[in-house]
Amino acid sequence: MLMSGNALPMHPVSPTPWQFGNRSPIINPSSSSTFQNRKRRSDEGNGQFDVKRQRFHSPVIHQAVPLRDDIRHHFPGSVGPLLRMGPPPHEINEQVSSSGDTWLFDLIETTLPVAKDKLSQQILDLFQACQQQVTDLKKKDVCRAELQREIQQIFPQSRLYLVGSSLSGFGTRSSDADLCLVIKEEPMNQKTEARHILSLLQKHFYTQLSYIERPQLIRAKVPIVKFRDKVSGVEFDLNVNNVVGIRNTFLLRTYAHIESRVRPLVLVVKRWAGHHGINDASRGTLSSYSLVLMVLHYLQILPEPVLPCLQKNYPECFNPNMQLHLVHHAPRHIPKYPSKNGTSLGDLFVGFLKYFATEFDWAEKIISVREGKAMQRTDGIEWKHKYICVEEPFDRTNTARAVHEKLKFDMIQDEFKKAWMILRESKDLNSVLPVGRIICMPKR
Template sequence: MRGRRVNQKTEARHILTLVHKHFCTRLSGYIERPQLIRAKVPIVKFRDKVSCVEFDLNVNNIVGIRNTFLLRTYAYLENRVRPLVLVIKKWASHHEINDASRGTLSSYSLVLMVLHYLQTLPEPILPSIQKIYPESFSPAVQLHLVHQAPCNVPPYLSKNESNLGDLLLGFLKYYATEFDWNSQMISVREAKAIPRPDGIEWRNKYICVEEPFDGTNTARAVHEKQKFDMIKDQFLKSWHRLKNKRDLNSILPLRAAILKR
């Protein structure tokens, strides 16, 4: 089985290398910024010139299919999730802490961090849908049935009436002052912070965010203390600034919020 996984990864890298060359030579009139990221899950990043939509393309990433539908379900479970995630991703990008290829947080890790925060509030805004609907979100569910999972989950009715501004401020405060980066792992699957495992993938890592299906660390790209300190510093500075000024523009200028990258 291990040999099969190695062969699949090698095949995926080979296919994506060919795709990258094809994009650079034949599709340059339609796309821009093609970039091959040789990560654990290799991807080709590019942007469509007409729509300005950015794409990440990968091959043989079955877990990626499962977690796409998991995130989609969370996004439509509660109306505040999508706008909060969007603002936080814009904020992180503006402060240059949202680029796994440069040793900071991937967008996927950021989304999981937002979901985790909403799950751990004194009055939670989100539950763990993997716990409530294990038959729909189990890793054992056949791949061709995964797309049906969101249809089985009704909207979640939370008693928490916090507005988006308060949730953004609370998110920054949580990771600036409350979350224990040294001993805890972010787990959306468990809907709580749990002790770090003792496995090699988690040992001596600066940030631990559990992938909900295969249990790997989605924040493994943060492997330099300098980058980790920069991330923590941005959480702390932005929390203080937003708390004092109560103005989103103080941490995310309007131009940066609407600028197409």
């Protein structure tokens, strides 16, 4: 059973073409009480919206954003709501506790692989010390639920989803949380419309919400607002309408839990890559998402696979056009994968390093979890003249496009080769990663 992506229930609204279901993914019925003592920065935010504070001037010309009636005429470029206004947010939120989705906070995987050698045991020890706990997930969702209530004061039909490693199963106790605000069904221009909406939210967070610290608008290809929740101490990244993140969260979540070796292997790869400076897309190396896809790809292409290709085996569960309110339910009952490959965690880690150090053809191949194989490069803009090609399983873009300098690519290759050569001899994780120091780091 899989955790979900956070849509609050809605009354049926007709004749709108797009509706979320009457289920409530990732809702903690007791979450609202945690926020009773949180204060806004201004009393105005509790009543009539402070229009003067929210007056933004933007080059956006053709916007179609569902705004509250009393502020729509103050929103530059707004041409009316996409979705008909539903019940007030407080009426929506009163239904939260009746969702019945308590299974979403259940521990999904309690059985760990057996370690019969030192390296495998070290990987398991690292995983058990660092993996995200259910309590960590609940803290993140409490903040998500409260923020959704706030955002619905501005965009009444919006839904806020927790996505990324926090839900996929690949998060750690120190992982930041990713949020996706879904405002409309149609694609959104990220450079103009999404950025403008995030500017509105960033100022609202700063002026109205005392529990939000350091809200910053980051003008990236997919712009985000970064902020910290003072109560939980969690750092958040909020994007608008980047819905592919909702879909891939549940694909990865399924891979994480159909085979018990997947999550420990991903965690040690991410920790190793971070320690050696090759896990930071903002600095021209590999994102954590690319590293996860690389691990899944390796486990798919072994002569005796550790993982299947889920999108081929269960196309109905991972349809890229599936309505968002169904995405978290579709893969819920996919069974464990009965792999005949009994390779230990330690040997899989060494094999992963060797595969990308000596066997994978970086110049000619594309890493594709969607196809379960390495595909031949094409002349498409995503692949031509790129150092590393990792296919996003749904929108088929290159998740490793940040690696655009040969110096950084050479560094990545070199780290794979060095770690492989060291580990194949030592079989000791401490030789490539300070395990003891990481395990003893205080948990926040």
